[in-house]
Amino acid sequence: MNKNLIWFRNDLRIHDNTALYHACLSETNKVIGLFIFTSKQWSQHYVSTKKISFLYQNLKSLKDELLKLNINLYHHECTDFLNSIEYLSYFCQVNKINHVFYNYQYEINERNRDSLMKHELAKQGILLEGFHDSILINPNKIKNKNNQPYKKFYFFKKQAIDYLSKNTPICFSLPKKRIYHQYDTMPICLNQNDNINFDKNLFPIGEKEAINRIKDFCNNKIKHYFSTRNFPYLNSTSMLSPYLSLGIISIRYCLKIFLTKYKHKPLSITLNSSWINEIIWREFYYHLLINFPILSKSQSLLKWEKKINWENNINYFHAWKDGRTGFPIIDAAMNQLNKTGWMHNRLRMITSSFLVKNLLIDWREGEKYFMSRLIDGDYALNNGGWQWSASIGSDTTSYIRVFNPLRQSKIFDKSGFFTKKYLPELKMVPNNYIHHPYEWIVKNNCKINYPKPIINHEHSTKKFLLAYKQAQLL
DSSP, rough: OOOOEEEEOOOOOOOOOOOHHTTTTTTSEEEEEEEEEHHHHHHTTOOOOHHHEEEEEHHHHHHHHHTTTTEEEEEESSSSSSHHHHHHHHHHTTTTTOEEEEOOSHHHHHHHHHHHHHHHTTTTTTTEEEEEOOOSOGHHHHHHHHHHHHHHHHHHHHHHHHHHHOOOOOOOOOOOSSSSSOOOOOOOOOTTOOOSSSOOSSOOOSSHHHHHHHHHHIIIIIIHHHHTOTTTTTTOSSHHHHHTTTTTSSEEEEEEHHHHTTTSSSSHHHTTTTHHHHHHHHHHHHHHHHGGGGGTOOOOOOOOGGGGGOOHHHHHHHHHTTSSSSSHHHHHHHHHHHHHHHOOOHHHHHHHHHHHHHHHHHHHHHHHHHHHTTTTHHHHHHHHHHHHHSSSOOOOSSSOOOHHHHHHHHHHSOOOOHHHHHGGTTTTGGGTTTSSSSHHHTTTTOOOOOOOOSSOOOOOOOOOHHHHHHHHHH
């Protein structure tokens, strides 16, 4: 009788889990699971404490769900990826594992770890088998006429929609309850007294909660998504990103629920919806990371980007991080990030544009800070988003886009509902001044602890455009 191991990573679920499904195909094989904590490695990758706490709590939930299938989930604390290779090799020897199943991760350090692991286990005669699980389309299926991966979203999207319309991803069924079971009472707990430092009301724990969230979104929010998705004071988005980042729900399952909701419409029309557009952006950033490993090293595909003369003013950077720039929409957004570990997507674009294109601070600094705070931190999406905002990534426009925070604030938070929620010191400011409160503070000689704008938007934009132009000419 063979003994299979599921090596869990960013796939903390039992439904539609490719590795779990294949590990359980034979009903006679013994199956166990393992998760390895690598706290030192996570720290080096700027993984936030909120995400780590969310991971631990969902791992406990996963352990309970696996026990219902008579599959025990073991866990071990290592320092880094090299240490995890040593431990997994040891674990397989002790437990007489024949076959290890896992779902791919695409960052360069993770890929190197998996390659070393495969070599190490092969020496013991153990098969290590991986699967594409966190994406919809095999990367080899989306290529241009020269059989090269796409670098621009517009062209990728056209082929991705065409592929999905002909090859709708199929969700894997839930494995049957195992005959064999060896119960393990070892609990999963945090080193820091099992602290929970994220908002459980905002992001409830467990796969069932994630499934309920996508169903609620498709049943109640999706019909207004196009018209409401850019307004941060509205609860109009799916709020699934923390669950997707840890694989608590699969992207295939999300697509399945969405397509089921609109099964009466032609597939070609449904796949061109606003929400599917966001799903394809996610897919695109993953494919970029897979096909261009230098992105895992915080490098751009544009050579001239290295020649940009960043100012990197440390005082400006701290003002941005702390929500003290004097631009309310920027400061409210950063306070949302610092408090909840999450930020509305429109605000991610505005704040990142401001850091790079108005404060002339290297986009990598913002990328690292976001990762260190986000509960939904995902390297592929965070890196892709920052390079897009810095106009050195996958944008297909022929011009350099610069967001004006005052204009964005007036359009997407006209009455200041969001701003006043995360900047309570501005609650007494009239709505017609909420986007430029310092004018009202000075005019009325009010003692409100809110700073004046740290830069002039128009002047800083001109400086930024000049810096980019000079870099391209060098």
